[in-house]
Amino acid sequence: MENAFIIAIDLGGTSAKLAILQPSGDIVSQWSVPTDISDEGSHIVPNLIAAIRQQVADLHLNMADCLGIGMGTPGTVNVQDRTVIGAYNLNWAKRQNIGEAFEAAFGLPFYLDNDANVAALGEQWLGAGDGASDVVMVTLGTGVGGGIVSAGELLHGGSGAAGEIGHLTIDPHSSIQCTCGKVGCLEALASATGIMNLARLHLTHTQHQTEVSQRLAAGEALTAKDIFTAAEAGDAFSQEVVKQFCNYLGLGISHIINMLNPSIIVLGGGVSQAGEFLRANVAKQTEKYLFPALLNTYEIVLATLGNDAGILGACQLVNLAR
Structure with missing residues (x-):
């Protein structure tokens, strides 16, 4: 697809960095939202979903052109189930069904991994890993x-x-x-x-x-x-x-x-x-x-x-x- 894009999320305890990128890694748009860890972190995923919807609308993008959403998060991640547990800086002591929530919201492929792994992958791909x-x-x-x-x-x-x-x-x-x-x-x-x-x-x-x-x-x-x-x-x-x-x-x-x-x-x-x-x-x-x-x-x-x-x-x- 000529207009294909990818949505990326780097979730942290204070804020989440989000971006819309071309598959080549070129950044189309980049922004951040505060991480609300109140109420056992129950607002984090809804806030991310809302932020993505708003940005996609502001940029007049067609979600049919989105190849998927990738996300890095603290905690112990089950890559197959797209769940995380033990992200204590997010107040996520219990298992979080992140993939299920994002797929219900957007109907797009969703991929989740630990934040350290994701950073390593970024450096390997376009950074010092060459x-x-x-x-x-x-x-x-x-x-x-x-x-x-x-x-x-x-x-x-x-x-x-x-x-x-x-x-x-x-x-x-x-x-x-x-x-x-x-x-x-x-x-x-x-x-x-x-x-x-x-x-x-x-x-x-x-x-x-x-x-x-x-x-x-x-x-x-x-x-x-x-x-x-x-x-x-x-x-x-x-x-x-x-x-x-x-x-x-x-x-x-x-x-x-x-x-x-x-x-x-x-x-x-x-x-x-x-x-x-x-x-x-x-x-x-x-x-x-x-x-x-x-x-x-x-x-x-x-x-x-x-x-x-x-x-x-x-x-x-x-x-x-x-």
């Missing part, structure tokens, strides 16, 4: 998320939980507990939260009295960005913390490479804004732990799509199903 068939995205934010594209398709695993990279045990002897209840998870040691965990722990035995260590000891609120910026500027305490952070992250990535043999590993999320300083240090640490035959078979790169990764990945969900 269209390679085997790509893993590691998202470094408050926690650590991930998505795995293998042979051009998202991996979901037996129960849909493939890609829980953040809960690889990286240091079983660590004193730092993860929110999942385990100790030594990658998420507890190599996220924005993790680097602050490491900094506070390192403060107890460091020999370096620097501006950052003194601010931390005084109880000043610092961020991951503060630590990386200071490390790059030569702060010795911060450099030690970043080295430990990159060592943990490199170890985690080495397990991914040894197991899945991806050609590209994409670093995304807020922490990845530390840029080449982060990427180069992580790449150096990763090499130490690799099976020698896999050296020089991959690239570690920074994500390029930013906030558009989710909507582009949601668009590609529809493309892959056609």
Whole structure:
């Protein structure tokens, strides 16, 4: 169809990003709506449906030309049933029949996946993955998320939980507990939260009295960005913390490479804004732990799509199903 388009949704706890795109990924229209999580999140899907209807009407589009709707959401997703459960930041503790609601509203094919998977698919398709068939995205934010594209398709695993990279045990002897209840998870040691965990722990035995260590000891609120910026500027305490952070992250990535043999590993999320300083240090640490035959078979790169990764990945969900 000459006028064919795809509707994409990237649902978050604060807002949902929506877009109407051409199948090529070119964005025709993009907007956002607040996520109303009141009443156990019961308003979220109706609000999304209403927002789509309004935008399609405003653009004078013919829904007969729509190839489908793709959506990324937090929580545990059943891709076949198009349901999600356990999206607690949305107040979706119970199972949500999202696909059923959207198909009843529009009569169109509807595809649903976890938001980290969808972002990985977007980067693999039109971002830093450069269209390679085997790509893993590691998202470094408050926690650590991930998505795995293998042979051009998202991996979901037996129960849909493939890609829980953040809960690889990286240091079983660590004193730092993860929110999942385990100790030594990658998420507890190599996220924005993790680097602050490491900094506070390192403060107890460091020999370096620097501006950052003194601010931390005084109880000043610092961020991951503060630590990386200071490390790059030569702060010795911060450099030690970043080295430990990159060592943990490199170890985690080495397990991914040894197991899945991806050609590209994409670093995304807020922490990845530390840029080449982060990427180069992580790449150096990763090499130490690799099976020698896999050296020089991959690239570690920074994500390029930013906030558009989710909507582009949601668009590609529809493309892959056609």
